[in-house]
């Protein structure tokens with residue numbers, strides 16, 4: 298069920314507009330050390346873009362998790378994508394979560410008081426280094442400021 302006045306938090310990806318997906322095997326190998334230092338979570342389903350959901354969750358940081366969760370669930374087809382970037386406790390949370398070839402978001406967690414928090418609030422689009430020159434890398438929807446040399 299979805300309230301009429303609420304927009305869905307996911308949108309269909311136009312696969313043809315995205316072209317042929319490419320893999321960054323060499324780029325990844327070259328930057329493995331940096332990547333593993335940050336921590337990545339895999340297994341994000343292709344075909345739907347959950348950027349609106351992740352932006353929604355980021356906009357709710359500092360709020361009561363049960364309220365945020367209820368609203369998110371009411372605006373999603375399924376709730377799994379919420380937990381791509383939200384962890385139920387700090388210890389299992391990642392600082393940065395990659396949700397596509399080149400889209401990164403802040404890892405979030407629920408604190409002991411049931412409040413949604415950012416794992417590392419100091420990270421921003423100036424922190425991460427892109428893994429290739431061919432893609433536009435974003436952090437929380439903002440293009441990285443650093444460039445590959």
Ligand SMILES: [Zn+2]
Pocket residue numbers: 321429430431432
């Ligand atoms: Zn690329």
